[in-house]
Amino acid sequence: MTSTMRDAFVTSTEEVLADPRTTVVLADISADAFEPAAARYPERVINVGIREQLMIGVAGGLALTGQRPVVHSYAPFLVERAYEQIKLDLDHQGVGAVLVGIGGSYDRAAAGRTHLGPADVALIDTLHGWTVHVPGHPDEVRPLLRDVVCGQDSAYLRLSIRTNSRAYPEAGDLxxxxxxxxxxxxxxxxxxxxxxxxxxxxxxxxxxxxxxxxxxxxxxxxxxxxxxxxxxxxxxxxxxxxxxxxxxxxxxxxxxxxxxxxxxxxxxxxxxxxxxxxxxxxxxxxxxxxxxxxx
Amino acid sequence: MTTTTATELGPLLDRVRAGREFGANVYSTLDVLQVLYDRVLRITPATVDDPDRDRFLLSKGHAVAGYYALLAARGFVPPEWLDDQGGPASRLGDHPDRTLVPGVEIGSGSLGHGLGLGVGTALGLRAQGRTGPRVYVLLGDAELDEGSNHEAIAYAGASGLGSLTAIVLDNRSATYGWPGGAASRFTVNGWSAATVDGRDHDALHAALTGHDDHRPHVVVTDGE
CATH class of the missing domain: 3.40.50.920 (Rossmann fold)
Incomplete structure (x- = not known):
């Protein structure tokens, strides 16, 4: 079975956790996949339960102390539900985080409107200074994640189950x-x-x-x-x-x-x-x- | 111990007030701020960037007048800044901006953001092995209406976040009140709690230092 973008994200995040600044913040989604990492880094893989406002608030607080938060959930819950926290707890505080969304647009179409998130990039685009990556292949995920986690600014990594047949890891520029x-x-x-x-x-x-x-x-x-x-x-x-x-x-x-x-x-x-x-x-x-x- | 007396704070507060009327929330905030900055918080103008400083997060950002006056009294900001609050060239807004005011830990104004940021700050300090600093977050009883606080209260209790202290100034301003008291919303989630007279500085000091380091602590001040 081909590895998915989410698999690539979990594996790559385990790698960047070697940096003691990296701190993963979850709201139950993908918590199972991060169990090995949580066992290894219990203070830096944080699952707040189904609390998306807190998830972003915690990321802001972590960043205020100098940690580098990697925040992950389904796109509609990560970006749409907690939009004010993204605006205020990250941007207005002058700190950054890496947001990693799955299920954008219609990846889980059978789940209906509540799980559709087509507006995520548009919402992030109302903010200033964000980098947005929309990989088209699982092999593009690792270098993109490493790159944004190494930075200071905010970034949104939008993962999907839809993929192209070929990866272009260097295609940030056209x-x-x-x-x-x-x-x-x-x-x-x-x-x-x-x-x-x-x-x-x-x-x-x-x-x-x-x-x-x-x-x-x-x-x-x-x-x-x-x-x-x-x-x-x-x-x-x-x-x-x-x-x-x-x-x-x-x-x-x-x-x-x-x-x-x-x-x-x-x-x-x-x-x-x-x-x-x-x-x-x-x-x-x-x-x-x-x-x-x-x- | 350096104390900021009423005679010292009064003129500074008048400079912020500039003839306006302040509500009770400004004056009730002043008592707890005095005790915090005089007797509890390990932070000075020289240590505002020290990673091992205590953190004070003003979540109810509208209660800013006394905060600015106190920051001026303690030397974090020049008293001259108080004369033009909210003006076009002022660094002091009607809500504080952490990037503009030395000593201010968070920009606040929209209610319900401080406690989540405080939880994250406590987690960050824990991840760095910094066991010294405490994180204090000041909220209002009406601010507790915001559901985001209840996400933070439940999680902080469940995870035993012992370096966190929430302070709820209870002015009885929540539209539907908190039957049984605001503290019960915290204790049911495993927090320790103290409810004290918000004018009694010794009682405030005892409550603000009454944590046990194994679980988060809340101080509810009875203001009215």
């Missing part, structure tokens, strides 16, 4: 996956939507670039690669990065199509693949949107 030549429309795929984006444009003259780091967005790379048409494909709320792309290209005429998860509560269960289809993020849906935009 990485061209298929080059259609100068002036061609540019499609930027963020995280696990890359394979569908490549398939959707296989026989189209579209340059495809990949990134797992929507914040800070590689605006320099974007300006280098972009012609007149830019297509953004994100695995979370549609338009989340439209602001950044528009600002980066404000001085030149361009057209932008921003694709992602819609705002409507579909009130449907099914699988992540089903929701990808319904939100037009599978290859066929992306092709329809791209063709309509370019013709």
């Amino acid at each position: 990485r061209v996956v298929r080059d259609a030549g100068p002036g061609a429309p540019l499609l930027v795929a963020v995280g696990p939507v890359l394979d569908a984006a490549v398939a959707a444009t296989a026989d189209r003259a579209v340059t495809v670039a990949y990134t797992h780091r929507p914040r800070p967005f590689d605006t320099t790379g974007l300006r280098t690669l972009a012609g007149t048409e830019v297509i953004l494909v994100e695995p979370y709320l549609a338009g989340t990065s439209a602001r950044v792309v528009s600002e980066a290209l404000a001085d030149r005429p361009h057209r932008l199509l921003a694709l992602g998860v819609g705002r409507e509560d579909l009130r449907r269960y099914g699988s992540a693949e089903d929701h990808e289809h319904w939100h037009g993020l599978d290859a066929a849906g992306l092709r329809r949107s791209v063709d309509a935009f370019l013709t």
Whole structure:
């Protein structure tokens, strides 16, 4: 069985716990997976129970003493439920933490709306100075986690059960996956939507670039690669990065199509693949949107 | 022992007040702050960044007037800062910002954040093997309405966080009150507790130093 992003996160976190500053804060989610680490580092693997406000408050307090918190839960509980704690207990105190979410967008579609978290990156984007990583493959998780844990600032690592077939660990800056030549429309795929984006444009003259780091967005790379048409494909709320792309290209005429998860509560269960289809993020849906935009 | 007397604090508080009327919460906060800074907390302007200092977290950030006056009396901030609280160039807001005011451990204002931050601070000190410093968090009885406090109370009790002291200033201002007393919300979760007259400095001192280091401690002051 292939290792998941969550497995990669747990293994990588066990490694960074070798640094006595690293402190993991959990709210029951994944506590089983962290049991060996908790046995080894009982004072630095903290499970507060099902208390997400406290989880972030504790992270803020830990950071005030100089510890480096790694905070983990399901995306809707980690980011949406405790948003004010993120804003005040981390940012307003002038301290940072690494937030690691699983189950973003529709990974657990059968669990219904309460477990869907498409707005997480948009919410984090209301804050200042955060790094956001959206890995598209389990092999991208370890270097990204190590990198952000070594820093001081806040970072959000958004893990998913959806993955691409290939890992690009160095794709913080835009990485061209298929080059259609100068002036061609540019499609930027963020995280696990890359394979569908490549398939959707296989026989189209579209340059495809990949990134797992929507914040800070590689605006320099974007300006280098972009012609007149830019297509953004994100695995979370549609338009989340439209602001950044528009600002980066404000001085030149361009057209932008921003694709992602819609705002409507579909009130449907099914699988992540089903929701990808319904939100037009599978290859066929992306092709329809791209063709309509370019013709 | 250096004490900040009423004659010393009065003029400083008047500078913050600038003709405004203060509610009872400001004056009741002043008694506990005096006892803390005069007789309990091991912190001075020279040790505001010492990792082994005691921490005082003002969770009810609106009770800031007496806090600023006391920080000025103890030399953490220049008295001149008191004259322009909330002004465009002032470092002293109607709620304190830890990044702007020396000696202030947390920025507060939105109720219900201090105790969680205090729990995390105590856990961080424990992870670093620092057994000396204590963490004191000052809350109001109405602030206890916020559910986030109850997450922190339950967890701190369950994990035996012995370096943590919560102080609840009970002005009977919670809309639905705390039948049976605020302290019972803590003791049921394994905290030790003392309820004292908030004007009696010796009683406050005894309560604020009455912890046993094996479990968190709460001091409830009866203010009205």
